[in-house]
Amino acid sequence: MTATCRRRPSGSFDALDLAGSRLSAFVELHEVTHVYGGGESTPAVDGLSLKIREGEFAAIVGPSGCGKSTMMKLATGLQRPRRGTVIVAGQEVTQPIKITGMAFQNPVMLPWRTTLRNLLLPLEIVEPYRSRLRANKSDYVARAEALLTKVGLEGMGQKFPWQLSGGMQQRASLCRSLIHEPKLLMLDEPFGALDAFTREELWCVIRNLHAERGITVILVTHDLREAVFLADRVFCMSARPGRIIAEREIDFPRPRDLDITYTPEFASVVHELRGHIRTAREAA
Amino acid sequence: MKRSLWLRLAPYLFTLGFFAVWEIACRAFAISSFILPPPSAIWAALVQYQKPLYTNAFHTLWMTTAGFALSIVFGLALGLLVGSSRLIYAGLNPLLVGFNSIPKVAVVPILVIWFGVGWQPPVLTAFVISFFPIVVNVATGLATIEPETEDVLKALGASRYDIMTKVGIPRALPFFFGALKVSITLAYVGSVIGEQNASNLGIGNLITRASADFNVPLIFAALIVLAVLGVLLVAIVDLVESRMTGWARRSQMVNG
């Protein structure tokens, strides 16, 4: 490894003082290799290892096409690795795991459903909600409306997705990924297509949700400021085939205000990460 | 205000103008009624033969509807099957393409050999000619679900059945109704061809008989009836489509 690792969380002390609740990793990828299409082409990720603690906010950055989305799919069981193991919540992942919520750059709302009914979709699929759908309908609707209010979409439930702006759709997509109270939230460049102001607003939404629910979050992003502002730890990936080449604890105290993004300390962390990314791209 | 009134009147004015020009041309150039009857002669034929035109039109409508209904049922079933499985899609695709490239008129003689003269050839011609667009469109609607949409559902542990019912089928609906519009016109063509060749009833058969009698105004009257029926059928399908899949049209309008 060409890593400039700071405090690899192999010892249990880090885990103890940061997560507090668990000693072992909540999400663990161990020497994972994944090849698309079953052939012998270049692996998308090769020998990828990482551990994320329960309740942690992890950000993953890396050059585009390096396997970040692949890592997400492996962690949620959407793809099975060729080699290596993926463990989430103490269990090896062999099929899609239902304790996750996902949101992507494209909000993928179903256009024939109102925003509210889009939000209810996970509850129509995930047990135990699914079988209680009819009985608890009004509870679920109330829950969806509460979430909408939290992300600033109060009263928008009856609108169709195509009546909402891109930023509003992305907010709704976030709500959908949270409605079944997942333990693990996977965000794959969720703010990539948004303007700078909307993006910063949504950073704060995510920050608050993470603080409130103590949920474990994995955020894939190409925006280093976003990663540093939100995350407890940032992982840098190499160019394809992707591996972790560096990780960086971010110890700005929480709750963080947007103002910290203009401090010199913040800038120097961003700068340091940029160095890793540059190395990764040159190596490719 | 004035402009919008003209816009609303335009279809009627243009239609009237079309027939007026036709009438004037026939008279001015003294075109024989055996070549091109003027609208007045066609109107006279419409009135004179209204009874047979009515009963035969009803028959044609029946044949078309029956064939169309068959293609909806089989087209939908086959489309869902083909669209939901990559294996079936790969396997059936060449067969379907090959079948579709046969001009369906060429199938009519076989239908006559199998069923003789009667209601079966028109219905089945309407069916074979109109079911392919439904299959292809429904299959396309299912097969082109965005991978990310599928991922959202799969990550929740959705089964294939869940994905089909929550996303696949609602998404395929606009494709399906889009196909219906093409299909209904084709079914109509099919039933008339079937009637012309292998039926004792229907507008198709009426045209065959009228042409044997050189009753050109009656042929034209029959064509007018066909045009009116065709417009009616498409309008009905259009109405059903916009009721069922308004979201598709509006979401396109918003997203460009």
Ligand SMILES: Nc1ncnc2c1ncn2[C@@H]1O[C@H](COP(=O)(O)OP(=O)(O)O)[C@@H](O)[C@H]1O
């Ligand atoms: N479904 C797929 N089939 C084949 N190759 C893929 C597929 N998805 C991604 N890849 C390839 O794997 C590599 C990693 O992709 P991805 O994980 O999407 O990268 P990132 O999200 O970091 O931009 C890329 O080079 C991409 O071309």
Ligand SMILES: [Mg+2]
């Ligand atoms: Mg990606």
